[in-house]
Amino acid sequence: MLEARWAEGKFLCIGLDVDATKLPESxxxxxxxxxxxxxxxxIIDATKDLVCSYKPNIAFYESHGDQGMAALRETMAYIxxxxxxxxxxxxxKRGDIGNTNVQYALSAFEYLRADAITxxxxxxxxxxxxxxxxxxxxxxxxxxxxxxxxxxVQELIVEGQPLxxxxxxxxxxxxxxxxxxxxxxxxxxxxxxxEVRAIVGDMPIxxxxxxxxxxxxxxxxxxxxxxxxxxxxxxxxxxxxxASREKDFADAARARAQELHDAITxxx
Amino acid sequence: MLEARWAEGKFLCIGLDVDATKLPESxxxxxxxxxxxxxxxxIIDATKDLVCSYKPNIAFYESHGDQGMAALRETMAYIxxxxxxxxxxxxxKRGDIGNTNVQYALSAFEYLRADAITxxxxxxxxxxxxxxxxxxxxxxxxxxxxxxxxxxVQELIVEGQPLxxxxxxxxxxxxxxxxxxxxxxxxxxxxxxxEVRAIVGDMPIxxxxxxxxxxxxxxxxxxxxxxxxxxxxxxxxxxxxxASREKDFADAARARAQELHDAITxxx
Numbered sequence: 001m002l003e004a005r006w007a008e009g010k011f012l013c014i015g016l017d018v019d020a021t022k023l024p025e026s027x028x029x030x031x032x033x034x035x036x037x038x039x040x041x042x043i044i045d046a047t048k049d050l051v052c053s054y055k056p057n058i059a060f061y062e063s064h065g066d067q068g069m070a071a072l073r074e075t076m077a078y079i080x081x082x083x084x085x086x087x088x089x090x091x092x093k094r095g096d097i098g099n100t101n102v103q104y105a106l107s108a109f110e111y112l113r114a115d116a117i118t119x120x121x122x123x124x125x126x127x128x129x130x131x132x133x134x135x136x137x138x139x140x141x142x143x144x145x146x147x148x149x150x151x152x153v154q155e156l157i158v159e160g161q162p163l164x165x166x167x168x169x170x171x172x173x174x175x176x177x178x179x180x181x182x183x184x185x186x187x188x189x190x191x192x193x194x195e196v197r198a199i200v201g202d203m204p205i206x207x208x209x210x211x212x213x214x215x216x217x218x219x220x221x222x223x224x225x226x227x228x229x230x231x232x233x234x235x236x237x238x239x240x241x242x243a244s245r246e247k248d249f250a251d252a253a254r255a256r257a258q259e260l261h262d263a264i265t266x267x268x
Numbered sequence: 269m270l271e272a273r274w275a276e277g278k279f280l281c282i283g284l285d286v287d288a289t290k291l292p293e294s295x296x297x298x299x300x301x302x303x304x305x306x307x308x309x310x311i312i313d314a315t316k317d318l319v320c321s322y323k324p325n326i327a328f329y330e331s332h333g334d335q336g337m338a339a340l341r342e343t344m345a346y347i348x349x350x351x352x353x354x355x356x357x358x359x360x361k362r363g364d365i366g367n368t369n370v371q372y373a374l375s376a377f378e379y380l381r382a383d384a385i386t387x388x389x390x391x392x393x394x395x396x397x398x399x400x401x402x403x404x405x406x407x408x409x410x411x412x413x414x415x416x417x418x419x420x421v422q423e424l425i426v427e428g429q430p431l432x433x434x435x436x437x438x439x440x441x442x443x444x445x446x447x448x449x450x451x452x453x454x455x456x457x458x459x460x461x462x463e464v465r466a467i468v469g470d471m472p473i474x475x476x477x478x479x480x481x482x483x484x485x486x487x488x489x490x491x492x493x494x495x496x497x498x499x500x501x502x503x504x505x506x507x508x509x510x511a512s513r514e515k516d517f518a519d520a521a522r523a524r525a526q527e528l529h530d531a532i533t534x535x536x
Binding site for chain 1: 325327328330333334336337338359361363364365368369372375379380389390393394395414417418419420422424425426431435438481
């Protein structure tokens with residue numbers, strides 16, 4: 001599915017991180033579940049021809065409990081309904097022992113019908129097998145995250161290299177037996193992205209943080225593309241979906257998405 | 269709350285990991301939500317005087333989507349109702365950037381009303397501030413997990429010590445400004461538990477894996493207790509709650525919990 005999107009020149013991934021404090025007044029429904037679904041449908045309708053993927057972060061739904069989970073399932077079902085060829089990444093950053101990851105995989109791949117999930121590397125390959133074993137699903141492992149304090153742990157030196165590079169090496173050289181792994185790197189760390197690309201070859205990379213976190217778009221594209229000038233998902237969330245908080249929010253989201261799409265195209 | 273439980277000689281933490289494939293036929297209700305709540309209430313009623321804490325792992329609820337989340341909230345509300353002095357640890361192993369962890373904290377501490385949450389260390393202190401800032405809640409950071417493949421990443425050598433020790437050092441010496449941090453160690457790695465205890469002083473340690481994962485109970489107590497012979501939560505999940513899958517499941521769970529409580533008392 002990603003290969004088809006890249007062939008169309010689409011690299012933009014829109015993060016559906018529905019912070020309830022930022023939703024436009026005009027969209028509010030009778031319940032938070034209805035409000036979230038209405039908002040997401042409007043954003044998806046306005047941007048669906050510009051994206052290589054959508055990426056809802058489950059935290060923004062969990063904070064609304066059962067209604068949030070229902071809203072997330074409805075959102076993901078809506079994307080499948082309008083275009084089943086757009087992959088949906090569940091940004092969940094899960095990671096537990098194998099017996100428990102079985103349950104997280106059920107949640108992500110069966111209940112929510114995600115095409116991929118983001119996971120923590122800390123418990124090792126053996127713990128992640130329940131995800132890897134879904135051979136038609138993607139497993140995106142955190143390498144270097146976008147937050148200001150990412151270096152504290154991720155740049156500790158192990159075996160002569162920073163931990164995030166060791167993780168990138170493990171994912172690409174030892175964990176990818178089913179060829180369904182990817183890595184995640186923050187756009188706020190372009191040099192580290194370059195290093196990760198050198199390690200993982202043509203493995204897909206999800207890059208987050210080009211929007212509100214001020215990651216460098218040009219360097220993200222330059223350092224993130226694989227040898228075929230593909231293999232990259234560039235995620236922006238807040239800057240697109242909350243481009244306006246007035247009635248024109250969907251149009252504003254489209255305009256911002258188009259702008260980013262054009263900037264990526266130019267950089268590619 | 270934990271100090272009061274330890275003063276009563278209680279160290280057992282029961283994991284409410286409601287694997288739907290193992291629930292007794294006799295408890296099945298009209299929906300999975302009703303079934304889970306009925307099961308948990310029976311387990312809690314049968315064991316509430318023996319525990320220092322309960323620890324539901326959210327993965328076993330998420331796999332049932334919105335109904336699972338509602339069942340988890342009802343379960344946690346029930347514990348508060350019968351005895352608000354029993355702390356409830358949400359085993360969620362969360363870890364995202366700060367902006368997103370705000371939402372996870374809302375989910376854990378506001379929607380679910382947990383007293384503590386387990387988290388990943390990979391994104392560093394700065395990312396975890398939204399949890400730490402709930403000064404009356406506990407934040408339990410993974411140090412060395414119980415799974416067979418834990419060493420792959422957690423025992424990589426950084427600055428002359430294995431990563432899990434470096435993490436234990438960061439948590440106890442640099443992240444604990446609000447004095448609400450704990451660490452988590454697997455009972456299947458007693459030597460590593462000993463090392464972590466030496467690093468963290470009298471900080472509480474949550475030890476998982478004495479039950480189905482065959483962790484060594486005697487060594488867990490010997491190496492896990494702090495200098496005051498307190499500071500330890502010993503978790504067992506499957507061996508207690510699924511001790512029987514017949515109508516006597518609650519009695520069987522109590523018997524198994526009593527057995528573990530007695531064995532811990534003897535070892536202490």
